[in-house]
Amino acid sequence: xxxxxxxxxxxxxxxxxxxxxxxxxxxxxxxxxxxxxxxxxxxxxxxxxxxxxxxxxxxxxxxxxxxxxxxxxxxxxxxxxxxxxxxxxxxxxxx
Amino acid sequence: xxxxxxxxxxxxxxxxxxxxxxxxxxxxxxxxxxxxxxxxxxxxxxxxxxxxxxxxxxxxxxxxxxxxxxxxxxxxxxxxxxxxxxxxxxxxxxxxxxxxxxxxxxxxxxxxxxxxxxxxxxxxxxxxxxxxxxxxxxxxxxxxxxxxxxxxxxxxxxxxxxxxxxxxxxxxxxxxxxxxxxxxxxxxxxxxxxxxxxxxxxxxxxxxxxxxxxxxxxxxxxxxxxxxxxxxxxxxxxxxxxxxxxxxxxxxxxxxxxxxxxxxxxxxxxxxxxxxxxxxxxxxxxxxxxxxxxxxxxxxxxxxxxx
Numbered sequence: 289x290x291x292x293x294x295x296x297x298x299x300x301x302x303x304x305x306x307x308x309x310x311x312x313x314x315x316x317x318x319x320x321x322x323x324x325x326x327x328x329x330x331x332x333x334x335x336x337x338x339x340x341x342x343x344x345x346x347x348x349x350x351x352x353x354x355x356x357x358x359x360x361x362x363x364x365x366x367x368x369x370x371x372x373x374x375x376x377x378x379x380x381x382x383x
Numbered sequence: 384x385x386x387x388x389x390x391x392x393x394x395x396x397x398x399x400x401x402x403x404x405x406x407x408x409x410x411x412x413x414x415x416x417x418x419x420x421x422x423x424x425x426x427x428x429x430x431x432x433x434x435x436x437x438x439x440x441x442x443x444x445x446x447x448x449x450x451x452x453x454x455x456x457x458x459x460x461x462x463x464x465x466x467x468x469x470x471x472x473x474x475x476x477x478x479x480x481x482x483x484x485x486x487x488x489x490x491x492x493x494x495x496x497x498x499x500x501x502x503x504x505x506x507x508x509x510x511x512x513x514x515x516x517x518x519x520x521x522x523x524x525x526x527x528x529x530x531x532x533x534x535x536x537x538x539x540x541x542x543x544x545x546x547x548x549x550x551x552x553x554x555x556x557x558x559x560x561x562x563x564x565x566x567x568x569x570x571x572x573x574x575x576x577x578x579x580x581x582x583x584x585x586x587x588x589x590x591x592x593x594x595x596x597x598x599x600x601x602x603x604x605x606x607x608x609x610x611x612x613x614x615x616x617x618x619x620x621x622x623x624x625x626x627x628x629x630x631x632x633x634x635x636x637x638x639x640x641x642x643x644x645x646x647x648x649x650x651x652x653x654x655x656x657x658x659x660x661x662x663x664x665x666x667x668x669x670x671x672x673x674x675x676x677x678x679x680x681x682x683x684x685x686x687x688x689x690x
Contacts, residue, residue, distance in 0.1 A: 293679060294675075294679065318682035319685060322682070330459050330460070333456060352402065353403050353404075
């Protein structure tokens, strides 16, 4: 039996309180508890985190790079969603 | 993403991510390079692990254990990066064990004295940093991200090595002689870590075009020498090269090239420790099989109970 049979887990670490968990990498482990312990040893040897999530990689649904254009284009022509789109007369403050 | 988009991304110095379309050669080159890099990290645990039980103080022992543990961690980051290209870690390990994938030749040299642990940190990790810093900007995202983590951790490795030698160099005559002997033996193999000269390097040109490699072997070797010579002066050690001269005009040290036939011999498997390193690795893997099986059986039993 090899680690080939062990599922892949994606690891997310909260570096300190007040910040969200960010993706740091992945690892193989037979179950969630082992994934968590291994994630601690592999990704937080220098106090990089105060909290860890491990998620089975197979549970993630991702957008496809092939449909990147159709998927994200609709936001492309809506520049009026950004504050810099608007013209403001000189001298107006706090806006 | 078509392969046209791939080339455009490379040309714009963008990053390629796992599910993007990429030429077969790019994928194969990366798998070969990342696997070789990962193998080097875990084989590299052996020459240093050799001294854990004989470290001269508890402080040195704790540091060395942390360093060897880091090497294991680096191996894992890199195997994970390789897996994003569609290979399995266990396949890569099988290839290593069968001698069909390589690891850095530097780890086929023995660590004969405690000073060798200093020399490995200072020179071998120093050379690795020179090689690896540009890889943080490699065109393949997961590899570049793994390298960022690794480079941050390597700088402790290099400093602890320098500190070991600095202590020895300021100790007794016998300690100073031990440090000089380590430098004499590790200098040439360290220069070889940058690979064959540019004129003989087989993969370089394509790798540079793909943004996997950013500088040529000779360029990196020169950078390493420029960085290391002043450090040796601080230690009061003599670099074993009679041809070493400072060139005022270029601001570079000119130096004697290592004997590359030795490098080719070690790569072929004829270094002092090739057989031993591989045998240890295979044994560790086989001896650990019951742990992997037990963990798997436990997970299966828990899953069954929960169902």
